[in-house]
Amino acid sequence: MNKLKVVIAAIGSVMALSTAAHAQLPSPSHGWNLGNTMEATCGVGCWGAPPTQALINAVAGAGFNTVRVPCAWMTHSNSSGTIDATYMSQVKQVVDWCYAKGLYVIINDHWDGGWFDGSSDGSNFNAYNSTTNAKMQTMWTQIANTFKNYDTRLLFACVNEPPANTQARTGVLFQYYQNWVNYVRATGGTNSTRWLIVQAPSCNIDYATSWVTSMPSDSAHRVMLECHDYSPYQFTLMGSDQSWGAMFYFWGAAYHVTGTLANRNATWGEESYIDGELDKCKAFVNRGIPVLIGEWRAEPKGPMSDLSGQYLTQNYNSCTYWDYYYHNAANSRGVYVTCWDTPGQIFDWTTGAIKDQTQINALLGRSYAGPVIGGGGQAIANGTYKIVNRLSGLALDAYGWGTTNGTLIDQWAYGGGNNQRWNVTYLGNNQYEIVNVNANLSLDVTGAGGSGSWVELYSYSGANNQKWTLTATSGGYYRITPVHNSALALDDYGASTSNYNPSTNAGRIDVWTYSGGNNQQWAFQAP
Secondary structure, eight states: OOOOSOOOOOOOOOOSOOTTOOOSSOSSOOEEEOTTTTTOTTOTTTTSOOOOHHHHHHHHHHTOOEEEEOOOTTTTBOTTOOBOHHHHHHHHHHHHHHHHTTOEEEEOOOOGGGTTTOOTTOGGGSSOOHHHHHHHHHHHHHHHHHTTTSOTTEEEEOOSOOOOOSHHHHHHHHHHHHHHHHHHHHTOGGGGTOOEEEEOGGGOHHHHHHHOOOOOOOTTOOEEEEEEEOOSHHHHTOOSOBTTBOOOOBOSGGGOOOGGGGGGBOOSSSHHHHHHHHHHHHHHHTTTOOEEEEEEOOOOOOOBTTBOHHHHHHHHHHHHHHHHHHHHHHHTTTOEEEEOOOTTSSBOTTTOOBSOHHHHHHHTTSOOOOOSSSGGGOOSOSEEEEEEETTTOOEEEEGGGOOSTTOBEEEEOOOOOGGGOEEEEEEETTEEEEEETTTOOEEEEGGGOOTTOBEEEEOOOOOGGGOEEEEEOSTTOEEEEETTOTTEEEEEGGGOOSSOOTTTOTTBEEEEEOOOOGGGOEEEEOO
16 A cells, blocks of 8 residues: 555645635545555556446545545656556546546555655655656656646645655755646646645654745645654554554554453554644644645454454444544644545445445544443544434534523534534443533433423533433434433434424424434534
């Protein structure tokens, strides 16, 4: 997969951009990589099935809005640097399929035989090489001219993971980047204003923070920085124990186990670490410099001598939690993301059939699979969510922006207001407090009543009618049950599919005996 570094997302630069500048990518960001496909150095399709329109349609249908297409241009060029026309047409076809589904697209030059990335020790960046620069100019001028009339939903990314690992080598790397920006802009058309992406040294946050002191000069002020994040590598990608460290099977405190496999619990790189790294990204985003996490994902491990049965399931579920957590932590900070994927993992590359909806839900930040052993059964991470009804698609809402005890709860089309945002806090034993962000009052069953009781906001007292358990149903939805009566469930009264109607109470929220209806199932989504 050409991504064996332990790399973290971030940025460090000073660029003449307004703090209000935004990259030409959708927000929230739900990105996906067409990995191990167009960048295969032995030809498209030799590392797995070639791409199909059905695949791209399925990716769009699943909810992704951006596709990163790793490419190998130099591998498909002749001795004079002319890119093979067939390969150019294949890449263009993928871009066209994406455009037809309204997707944004990023094309890069991936490892591509190492002609630019070179040796892993970074020595190829010891000094600027005019021959290397000429190759980059020849290659990217052809690419830019081919796509010069495509609108700005298409972004160019210069390379992939250039192993510059010192301040001096970073300076050499950015010489190439400055020339690249100039070459692309000179081709005209939409390329005059297209967003361009340069990669941090080794795609590493610490290197970027220490050594990226300025971004390439650009008249359009449209250059963003890309980094990759697979931390902790021992959990996300590592496939066998090494002399320098052992694999982690379980990430996130709720997924840690006791007993003989306790040594496989992650010992670093968990939630607070991810938060800290992405906070560094946000600091630069706030200064007007967009950040793309071009690759990220925790891949479940297969059966191993000490990993089977419920522990294998625990590893899989823990990976979905990492993916979910990372996606939402990045998006909440205004950082763009494209998750890594390769043939046959979550989609069938030929038919587009979904092979793993649970992983897709996690990679889109919708839901994840809770622990099956240990950890107290925490189903979702602490955080701020919109809570959406499965039947209606409408959001849990504090009616009229109420801020007093007794404010009724209804469902309403999501508008992004704090009266439709909820802070969810884990209390242990799969119990949660759910607090309205606007009112700072808790979700409460009126009078601790039975079936048919209305739900309201009320000051938190710790009573069981203000605590809720979550039980996964399917497709990333949950039954929400008040602790004081386990037979009940949070319910869209009257199974309404419309905004709350005060005259009939349709769409008001109550608790009702659980029957499994879609009006009693809810998704916790990034707001």
